[in-house]
Amino acid sequence: MKVFDAKHIKNIALLGSHGCGKTTLAETMLFEAGLIPRRGRVEDKNTISDHHELEHERGSSVHSTLLHTEWRNYKINIIDTPGLDDLIGETMPALRVADTCVLLLNGHHGVEVGTDLVWEHMQRYTRPVILAVNQLDHPLADFDGTVAQAREHFGPAVTIMQYPLDQGEGFHRIIDLLKMTMYVFKDAGGKPEKQAIPEEEKERAEALHQELVEKAAENDESLMEHYFEKGELDEDEMRLGLKKGMMMRSCFPVFCMSATRNMGSGRLMGFIDNVAPSAMEMPPEPMDNGEVLQCSVDGPTVLFTFKTVIEPHAGHLSLFKVMSGSVSEGMELINDNTGCTERINQLFIVDGKERKHVNKLEAGDIGGTVKLKDTATGHTLHTPGHAIELKPIAFPPSRLRMVVKAQDQKQEEKLHAALVEVQKEDPTIVLSYDRETGQQIIGSQGELHLNLLKWKLAHHYKVDVQFSSPKVPYRETIRKAADAHYRHKKQSGGSGQFAEVHLKVEPWFEGMPEPEGHTVRGKDIHELSTGGVLAFYNCIVGGVIDNKFLPSILKGILEKMEKGPLTGSPARDIRVIVYDGKMHPVDSNDISFKIAGMMAFKDAFTNAAPQLMEPIQRIEVHVPSDLVGDVMTDLQARRSIVTGVDANDRHQTIQALVPLAELDRYSTTLRSLTQGRGTYTEHFHQYMPVTAELQNKLVLGNKEEELAV
Ligand SMILES: Nc1nc2c(ncn2[C@@H]2O[C@H](COP(=O)(O)OP(=O)(O)OP(=O)(O)O)[C@@H](O)[C@H]2O)c(=O)[nH]1
Ligand SMILES: [Mg+2]
The missing domain is CATH 3.40.50.300 (P-loop containing nucleotide triphosphate hydrolases)
Known part of the structure; x- marks a missing residue:
């Protein structure tokens, strides 16, 4: 060759x-x-x-x-x-x-x-x-x-x-x-x-x-001069x-x-x-450290892997471009992204599924190699003694997020392993696990992309899958203050359990004043992993509850907040003031106070005008101007608030705030509304209260779900 x-x-x-x-x-x-x-x-x-x-x-x-x-x-x-x-x-x-x-x-x-x-x-x-x-x-x-x-x-x-x-x-x-x-x-x-x-x-x-000659001459002064002198350019000048x-x-x-x-x-x-x-x-390639790399024959060997092809049972084929120098079989190169040393055992030029063996590839050429140990798409390999990391490929963000499950539950592990493989080949398949909902989520570019994934999983990895819409991560909070107390008492044979907790719950907000009528002895502001805050105040007087039991009360409250009383969604933005209670010299222990704290919190929460909150997304929809009307009408039916419209060229960008629950498969709808011309991006904006009507519906739906379980 x-x-x-x-x-x-x-x-x-x-x-x-x-x-x-x-x-x-x-x-x-x-x-x-x-x-x-x-x-x-x-x-x-x-x-x-x-x-x-x-x-x-x-x-x-x-x-x-x-x-x-x-x-x-x-x-x-x-x-x-x-x-x-x-x-x-x-x-x-x-x-x-x-x-x-x-x-x-x-x-x-x-x-x-x-x-x-x-x-x-x-x-x-x-x-x-x-x-x-x-x-x-x-x-x-x-x-x-x-x-x-x-x-x-x-x-x-x-x-x-x-x-x-x-x-x-x-x-x-x-x-x-x-x-x-x-x-x-x-x-x-x-x-x-x-x-x-x-x-x-x-x-x-x-x-x-003549138009072509003028076009050829316009970027070069000497060509322009030639053109004016001769009224023509020869083929080489052109x-x-x-x-x-x-x-x-x-x-x-x-x-x-x-x-x-x-x-x-x-x-x-x-x-x-x-x-x-x-x-x-070509202009030099930008590196991650802000410097650039010029493609030259004399430079160090630098390869950029732009694609990974997984051939079931035949290993991974890495396609690369020689960004500088030359590459020969037997070379040892450093992967700048992973630090791993890779040996180029075989070099190919690739034509579809055919590979032809070559000994060497020069700067600028494109080829393939197999069996790299720890090199993925977008990595830079180079001769030792250099620090060269080219910018990775910017893949577009996911447009459609769906839950993926194996049809046969026993194949879940196999499915996960298959998805990890598929991701190496196609970085626009983005796998994530939603800890809150316990769902495995697949981000993709659209319905067709998902269907192709389904085909690959079934044919290459022998796993049949099903997709469904992800659960909306609702949140629960309260709208007014309420008090509650709970006595936990158990006497069964040997040692008993006893704890009594009196507490007050209030809607928490940044900069709220300290509670009136209570002496604050200690406070913990917890940033919750699911977002929002629990402000936990110790306002116990006269040592009616020993300090050592307060962490147990807090634990009980935090546990209850993970699955709020309304729909089992995490609760947030609440201040809890523990101000009274009782202990028993023998029967009080950590578990009793945890239970008492949890139950008192639950009762107080229920009486504090509980409010369900839903995630609101900030979206930008990019559509040709003639289709703005249709897209707006559709957005209005999605409980959205349009916050702005920018016009540029023949396109307009609509900015809107839309509840996440209303964006299920929106990319598919937008495509069909705009014959594929519309695109959109979406980011989390904030949590907002849902209407009373929707709240009733969701709470009822959750109860039915619980009964069904
Ligand atoms: N009449 C005519 N048909 C063509 C020509 N080039 C391609 N086609 C036909 O157009 C259809 C699509 O051709 P492809 O070469 O698959 O098009 P493509 O751009 O690779 O399509 P995608 O890979 O799906 O993006 C086939 O039926 C071709 O035979 C052409 O020059 N003239
Ligand atoms: Mg084609």
Whole structure:
């Protein structure tokens, strides 16, 4: 296997909406380069990229797949990403390591919702962008309309490099404005014949060529001078100018394509070879300590693991990019994130499920290795004697949180182990345990993502699971003060039990005055693990209860507060003043005072106008302006308070406070309300009292649940 030097390696990510033709284009790029003898089709389940059985079942990509092609002495590493927004966790690593993004537009749909969504994610990384208008053979293909939409959505940097003739079913000619030539394809596609631009197209081609030349010249003074002097730039000057424009993101060149008919891929690959930047030409990578790492052949060996592939029974395959230096088999590298020394026993280049053995990979290249001991996605490995930790991949927060349970209770442990594995492969599956509700929660990107997880668990780990909505973590508190006392007395044979506690409960708030009519002998302000406060005051007079029993009273109260009297939810923000009681010289002990404290607290709480509180979330909903009305109407039906609306471009951001109980599966509703265009983020805001009506309903519901148990 040939080792490519750093200058001759280009890394691209194929991005775009679901079904625009990324996988088909990847296949075509390999075929056209002669790396595969025949072209597979997504429909026939035989492409190199969509090789997973889940992809065969669904007929579309589910994972990001690494492939490579070789075009005129250059190696182009391709990461084919899935277009569905739920699978953004697969796309983010590709964006992180690609040096150029190739964004496919579907020539008959134009800029789609999925295109806009992936564009937003692309904005986190200021990578050069090539636009490829695909499916120009489709009867409804509209190149001009698609380019106009692209300009509207992505700005004036959208620059036509090529335009099609006879788009639609008879598509077979492309005018290239850099080479000022016409490519004419045979029915089977492949290598086109170069012909002169026909007379009737000359005027249009010349005008667009001038626009392209100006675009190429605008970022470089010497090119600008040449252009003014000669009124033209030669091909090399054009390439130089376009490269600068792409790197400054003032130029997104547009190419024409029919991936299924193999028309246009050769020219795209040639442009990537000659114009797209190599890793060494890219701006340096930020490190965690604020410094940067420039990709260079002479630097220390630095690998960044951007993906972990778990092949059941075959171990973990770690995919990495060589960020600097070179890597050879047998090297020992330090994992800066874990401190562990990793030996690179085997090196591969990876094409879908195929691995080809190589001895060495140079700076900028992408490859794989197996059996690393303690290295996960987003880690940095480097030669010893350095401290280099690159920034991890920023995965998006979960959009849907659900309880996950094994259908067969006996498989719970197996399920947990499986989820820990799945998480390594897909960091957007976020596993957590809610101690309060005792539920195992899965955070995901949406319903489809969850269904794919269910499939994986059933097929690869042999665990069938069910999902349900998480319990809402209510809280209980009081609205007024109340007194209660309780005498605990037990006489059974030998030694008895005796304790009497008198106490007062009050709603607690920050800065409340000290209690009137009591002498405060001691106080404990407890920050509760479930949030809020218990202020425990010792106001005993005359030693009627010995100091040594106060911790037992406190313990009893805290225990009762864990499961409040209304619905069994934790209680919070209460001041308890213990001011009187009785002891027995023989029968009083810790357990008696704990029970007396607990029971007195329960009685006082019940008489203190108990109030159920619910968590309120602060949400920001980001929607296209024309859909704001629908989203607002829906929010109003969710007991929400809209606190603001910000308008920017064609979008608006609605800020609202919404009870958590009303946000069950909101991401799914928002998607269907906005055809997938709306997104939202959610954070805990505060606890607020529920209405009396809702409280009655919840208390009743809890009683019924208790009876059922
Ligand atoms: N007519 C026409 N159909 C195409 C073209 N490219 C792809 N298709 C078809 O579009 C469908 C989707 O193609 P894929 O290559 O799977 O699209 P993708 O972008 O990889 O889709 P996801 O992986 O789901 O995001 C398939 O049926 C392809 O045959 C094209 O150039 N012309
Ligand atoms: Mg695909």
